Amino acid sequence: xxxxxxxxxxxxxxxxxxxxxxxxxxxxxxxxxxxxxxxxxxxxxxxxxxxxxxxxxxxxxxxxxxxxxxxxxxxxxxxxxxxxxxxxxxxxxxxxxxxxxxxxxxxxxxxxxxxxxxxxxxxxxxxxxxxxxxxxxxxxxxxxxxxxxxxxxxxxxxxxxxxxxxxxxxxxxxxxxxxxxxxxxxxxxxxxxxxxxxxxxxxxxxxxxxxxxxxxxxxxxxxxxxxxxxxxxxxxxxxxxxxxxxxxxxxxxxxxxx
Ligand code: PAF
Numbered sequence: 001x002x003x004x005x006x007x008x009x010x011x012x013x014x015x016x017x018x019x020x021x022x023x024x025x026x027x028x029x030x031x032x033x034x035x036x037x038x039x040x041x042x043x044x045x046x047x048x049x050x051x052x053x054x055x056x057x058x059x060x061x062x063x064x065x066x067x068x069x070x071x072x073x074x075x076x077x078x079x080x081x082x083x084x085x086x087x088x089x090x091x092x093x094x095x096x097x098x099x100x101x102x103x104x105x106x107x108x109x110x111x112x113x114x115x116x117x118x119x120x121x122x123x124x125x126x127x128x129x130x131x132x133x134x135x136x137x138x139x140x141x142x143x144x145x146x147x148x149x150x151x152x153x154x155x156x157x158x159x160x161x162x163x164x165x166x167x168x169x170x171x172x173x174x175x176x177x178x179x180x181x182x183x184x185x186x187x188x189x190x191x192x193x194x195x196x197x198x199x200x201x202x203x204x205x206x207x208x209x210x211x212x213x214x215x216x217x218x219x220x221x222x223x224x225x226x227x228x229x230x231x232x233x234x235x236x237x238x239x240x241x242x243x244x245x246x247x248x249x250x251x252x253x254x255x256x257x258x
Contacts, residue, residue, distance in 0.1 A: 002084045004091045008098050008139055011053075011090070015141050024050045027142035027169070029133065032056040033073040033187035034082050037177040041146040042086050044174055053140055054083055055092040061104050062128030068247070073187055092139070099135055107131045110157055117238055118153050118249065121228050129154055130161050137162070137169050145169050150176040150184050152236055152251040176250075178204070184250045196244040199223065206230075207237050207252045 005011040018025065026045030030038050038054075045052040056079055063069035076093060083091055107127050113119075114126035137145060147155045159171050177185045182204040183197075192200055202223050210216035213230040220227050220241055228240040228247075238251040 002080070002088055002091060004080060004093060006093050006095070008092075008094055011092055012139065012141075014090070018051065019141065025140065025142040025144075026052045026172075027137070027140040027145040028052065028054045029136050029140075029145065029147075030054060030056055030079075031058045031072065031187070032076060032079045033190075034079045035185045035187065035189075037148055037150065037185035039082070039086060040177050041148060041174050042083070042088060044172065045144065045146050046086070046088070048172070049142075049144060051089040053090040053092060053142060054088050055094070055136055055140070056080075057092075057094055057096075057099065057132070057136075059099075059128055059132040060096060061100070061107075061131060062125050064122040064125050071191070073190060094139075099132065104128075104131070108134050108161065110160060113153070113160070114157055117229055117231060117233065118240065121240060126154070126157055130157060133158055134161060134165065134167075137167055140169070142169050144172050146172045146174055148174050148176060150186070150250065152238060153233075156234065182208075184248075186248065188246050188248065191246045193244050196246065199225075200243060200248065203239065203241055203243075203248055204250055204252070207239050207250055213237060 026049035028041045028045055042052060042054060056076055058072050058074060060069055080091055108130040109127050110130060119126050147158055149155060155173055162169065162171055181201040183201045184204065203220065206216040206219045210219055213232055217227045217230040226242040230239040232254060235254050236251045237254055240247065240249045
C-alpha cells in the first residue's frame with residue numbers, strides 16, 4: 001500500500017517509529033513529472049532497502065527563470081499512480097510553506113564548483129538545490145538517497161554537501177536512462193515539438209563522438225541547437241543546449257566515448 005504524506009510532522013513521526021524497529025529506508029527526491037529515469041531510481045531503492053520514500057516537490061528556489069518554474073510540468077495524481085504501480089510505500093508531497101518556514105533566509109552556498117557550468121548559466125540554481133536537498137535529507141532520515149547521473153554536477157555537489165555537513169545518508173548514483181535513440185530521459189522532453197524531438201538525440205551523439213568540446217559545440221550549432229556550454233570536467237564531457245525553447249542537459253564519461 002502506498003501512503004501519501006502532505007504533512008511533514010506526520011511523516012517524521014512515522015519515520016521515528018520505523019527507526020525504532022530497524023526498518024531501512026531508501027529516499028528518491030524528485031520534482032514530479034515522473035518518467036522511466038525516476039522509476040529506475042525507485043526500483044534500485046526498492047531492491048536495496050526495506051521501504052522507499054519518494055518526495056514530489058517542484059522547488060521554486062532552484063529556478064533562476066520564473067517562466068521555467070511556471071512551465072515545469074506538474075501532475076501529482078499521475079505521479080502517485082505510477083508510484084503505486086511500483087509499490088512504493090511512502091510518498092511525500094510537502095507544500096512550499098512547510099519546507100521554507102524561513103522564506104529561504106537560510107540557504108546553503110557552495111562557492112567554487114557551484115559557480116561553473118550549470119551554476120554559471122543559472123545563477124543561484126545550486127543554492128536552491130543544495131538547500132532543498134539538505135532539508136529533504138534531514139526530513140527523510142533515510143539510509144540511502146538515490147540521484148541520477150544525468151544531473152552530474154548536482155550529484156557531485158550533493159556528495160560534497162553530505163561530506164561537508166556530516167550527513168548520515170549514503171548517496172547512490174544511478175546511470176542515466178536513455179531513449180533507444182540516445183536522448184536522455186527528462187521531464188522537459190515532453191515540451192519538445194515533434195521535429196525537435198527527432199533532432200534532440202544529436203546532442204548525445206555530439207557529446208559522445210566529437211573529438212573535442214569545441215567540435216561538439218560547433219556540430220550542435222550547425223544542427224540548429226543554441227549551445228550554452230560544452231566542457232570537460234572531472235572525467236566527463238558535459239553540455240547544455242536549447243532546442244526550440246527547451247533546455248536540455250546531458251553528460252558522458254570521457255573514457256569509453258564512442
Ligand atoms: O533533480 C531534481 O529533480 C531536483 O534538483 C531535486 C534533487 C529533487 C531537488 O529539487
